[in-house]
Amino acid sequence: MAQQNIYDNEIFFAGYKKIRENQVNANNLFEIPALFSMMPNLKDKTILDLGCGFGEHCKGFVERGAKKVIGIDISEKMLEIAKQENTDSKITYINMPMENIFELTEKFDIVISSLAFHYVEDFAGVVKNVYNLLNENGAFIFSQENPLCTCHSGGQRWTKDENGNKLYLNLSNYGIEGERESTWFVDNVKKYHRTFSSIVNTLIEVGFSINKMIEPLPTEEILSQYPDYKDLFHKPDFLLVKCTK
Amino acid sequence: MAQQNIYDNEIFFAGYKKIRENQVNANNLFEIPALFSMMPNLKDKTILDLGCGFGEHCKGFVERGAKKVIGIDISEKMLEIAKQENTDSKITYINMPMENIFELTEKFDIVISSLAFHYVEDFAGVVKNVYNLLNENGAFIFSQENPLCTCHSGGQRWTKDENGNKLYLNLSNYGIEGERESTWFVDNVKKYHRTFSSIVNTLIEVGFSINKMIEPLPTEEILSQYPDYKDLFHKPDFLLVKCTK
Numbered sequence: 258m259a260q261q262n263i264y265d266n267e268i269f270f271a272g273y274k275k276i277r278e279n280q281v282n283a284n285n286l287f288e289i290p291a292l293f294s295m296m297p298n299l300k301d302k303t304i305l306d307l308g309c310g311f312g313e314h315c316k317g318f319v320e321r322g323a324k325k326v327i328g329i330d331i332s333e334k335m336l337e338i339a340k341q342e343n344t345d346s347k348i349t350y351i352n353m354p355m356e357n358i359f360e361l362t363e364k365f366d367i368v369i370s371s372l373a374f375h376y377v378e379d380f381a382g383v384v385k386n387v388y389n390l391l392n393e394n395g396a397f398i399f400s401q402e403n404p405l406c407t408c409h410s411g412g413q414r415w416t417k418d419e420n421g422n423k424l425y426l427n428l429s430n431y432g433i434e435g436e437r438e439s440t441w442f443v444d445n446v447k448k449y450h451r452t453f454s455s456i457v458n459t460l461i462e463v464g465f466s467i468n469k470m471i472e473p474l475p476t477e478e479i480l481s482q483y484p485d486y487k488d489l490f491h492k493p494d495f496l497l498v499k500c501t502k
Numbered sequence: 503m504a505q506q507n508i509y510d511n512e513i514f515f516a517g518y519k520k521i522r523e524n525q526v527n528a529n530n531l532f533e534i535p536a537l538f539s540m541m542p543n544l545k546d547k548t549i550l551d552l553g554c555g556f557g558e559h560c561k562g563f564v565e566r567g568a569k570k571v572i573g574i575d576i577s578e579k580m581l582e583i584a585k586q587e588n589t590d591s592k593i594t595y596i597n598m599p600m601e602n603i604f605e606l607t608e609k610f611d612i613v614i615s616s617l618a619f620h621y622v623e624d625f626a627g628v629v630k631n632v633y634n635l636l637n638e639n640g641a642f643i644f645s646q647e648n649p650l651c652t653c654h655s656g657g658q659r660w661t662k663d664e665n666g667n668k669l670y671l672n673l674s675n676y677g678i679e680g681e682r683e684s685t686w687f688v689d690n691v692k693k694y695h696r697t698f699s700s701i702v703n704t705l706i707e708v709g710f711s712i713n714k715m716i717e718p719l720p721t722e723e724i725l726s727q728y729p730d731y732k733d734l735f736h737k738p739d740f741l742l743v744k745c746t747k
Contacts, residue, residue: 405676416661416672427661427670431650432719432735453698454715454741467712470699474677490677496699 260354261376261447264310264332269446274338281483284372287473288400288495289314292371295398295469295499299323302366305390307355307383307399308373312339315348327361329353359386366392370399372495375407375448378436380456384463391502397465400497403472407450410437426492456498465500472496505599506621506692509555509577514691519583526728529617532718533645533740534559537616540643540714540744544568547611550635552600552628552644553618557584560593572606574598604631611637615644617740620652620693623681625701629708636747642710645742648717652695655682671737701743710745717741 263269292314300322306315309328318326325347330336331354339350353360355370356379368387377383387397401407408431416425434455437448451459457467472493475486508514537559545567551560554573563571570592575581576599584595598605600615601624613632622628632642646652653676661670679700682693696704705712717738720731 405673412670416670425657425661425670425672425674426676428650428673429670429736431671432717432738452717452738454717457702457712457715461713467702468706470702472677472697472699491674493677493697 260331260356262331262354263376263446264330264335270332270334283486283494286479286483286486287475287489288372288497291471291473291495291497292369292398292400293317295471295497296321296369297367297396299367303363305329305358305361305365305368307358307368307370307387308376309339309350310335310371310373312336312343312348312350314369314371315339315350316343316345319345319347323347325349327351327365329355329358331355355383358383358390361390364392365390365395367396367398369397370401372400372402374399374401375450378449380449380451381459381463384459384465388463388465388502393502395502396468396499397460397502398497398499400495402448403493403496404431404451404453404456405492406494407437407448408433409439423488423491453496456496460498460500465502468499468501470496470498505576505601507576507599508621508691509575509580515577515579528731528739531724531728531731532720532734533617533742536716536718536740536742537614537643537645538562540716540742541566541614542612542641544612548608549612549614550574550603550606550610552603552613552615552632553621554584554595555580555616555618557581557588557593557595559614559616560584560595561588561590564590564592568592570594572596572610574600574603576600600628603628603635606635609637610635610640612641612643614642617645617647619644619646620695623694625694625696626704626708629704629710633708633710633747638747640747641713641744642705642747643742643744645740647693648738648741649676649696649698649701650737651739652682652693653678654684668733668736698741701741705743705745710747713744713746715741715743 301324303325304318304323306328309315309330312328315326315328327349329351333352336350336352410430415423418424434451439446473495546569548570549563549568551573554560554575557573560571560573572594574596578597581595581597655675660668663669679696684691718740
């Protein structure tokens with residue numbers, strides 16, 4: 258099973274970096290607040306971040322009192338930025354695909370992953386390894402693209418009216434799990450679709466207890482500033498899950 | 503909060519009875535097998551069935567060894583059929599809306615509900631009452647219309663090609679929970695939409711542990727006989743949940 262390292266593609270990397278530099282994006286408005294809302298008190302906690310990217314979350318965990326943070330990412334380019342911009346004596350960055358975390362020799366209080374699992378083919382395998390790496394009662398908190406997004410199988414994603422307003426999400430193949438090819442900066446970005454029930458069942462079968470799920474939606478305040486985000490009421494972009502060992 | 507008793511509407515009742523008399527329907531092919539696959543061994547168990555309708559499930563539980571079954575339904579007409587067709591000394595049918603189950607004075611090993619909750623406005627209230635009526639380690643197993651169905655807010659449900667094949671589900675307002683009016687035999691059938699995450703969170707907040715979720719899909723065998731059910735790969739009709747006190 259090949260691991261995908263699209264973030265080391267130069268064109269992809271440049272495009273991704275640019276949108277993340279714009280502070281008004283769906284990650285900052287919806288995904289990050291939801292992710293941190295699920296976090297327990299981080300004081301003196303040890304944390305593993307799967308697909309840590311630029312390391313902003315790793316830095317955030319240290320600022321919230323974490324004792325030790327390990328951030329892993331398959332992309333050397335992402336970790337170069339992490340080491341420049343989000344360095345700290347309590348953070349260690351390791352260049353490693355998340356499929357290989359069984360190589361780690363210590364255990365953690367919290368494992369998190371932000372918007373990386375939809376690139377991973379063997380979700381069940383990663384979940385098993387996370388379970389083994391967690392201390393008893395440890396928390397596993399992750400976000401991914403919402404299954405209503407990952408199911409997309411080509412064609413127009415939306416039906417729009419004559420003024421370009423989004424009327425319907427063109428939903429297809431929700432029940433067919435597996436690989437999807439998409440274009441995001443470059444062609445052939447591979448993502449993997451799993452249904453809501455499949456995600457939940459995989460976690461439970463490995464031994465986790467589900468604590469909470471969030472599909473973030475815009476608040477009135479966000480809508481008043483950025484009215485285009487009303488389309489999230491048709492299709493939330495993200496799914497977040499908190500579960501406990 | 504008014505309780506809806508659409509099944510006592512004569513036109514609705516006649517239409518519903520007719521489709522259920524046809525043995526080839528989505529309930530028989532998908533929902534019932536999934537529901538029974540979630541059942542523990544029923545030997546000597548006490549069971550409460552919320553929205554028991556014609557009582558087929560109640561009879562099925564007794565046939566599988568249940569010691570005592572109480573079936574409640576808001577519709578007198580449905581219970582008349584239940585008492586004619588699915589009577590047994592171990593089954594008691596009670597004409598009662600499921601919002602009133604707090605009036606029951608005994609506890610149960612299993613509470614089930616088949617395709618009734620999408621008619622219920624106060625899901626959290628029902629879940630709390632179910633929790634209180636269950637013995638320790640008791641199981642709560644239910645099916646409902648899939649959230650990809652209940653979110654439907656009017657307009658054409660599908661985009662079809664020139665030959666009438668379903669290309670896309672026209673998904674809208676998934677993120678907006680609450681009442682939907684639909685036409686099924688009669689106008690103004692009220693259903694209530696809840697998102698996947700909202701259903702899960704309600705169960706967890708009341709104290710349940712989630713054990714399993716199923717969104718049933720057709721097998722190869724079913725597809726070879728009834729190829730139109732391939733559309734379920736775009737949109738599963740049902741969601742089933744098993745959880746434990």
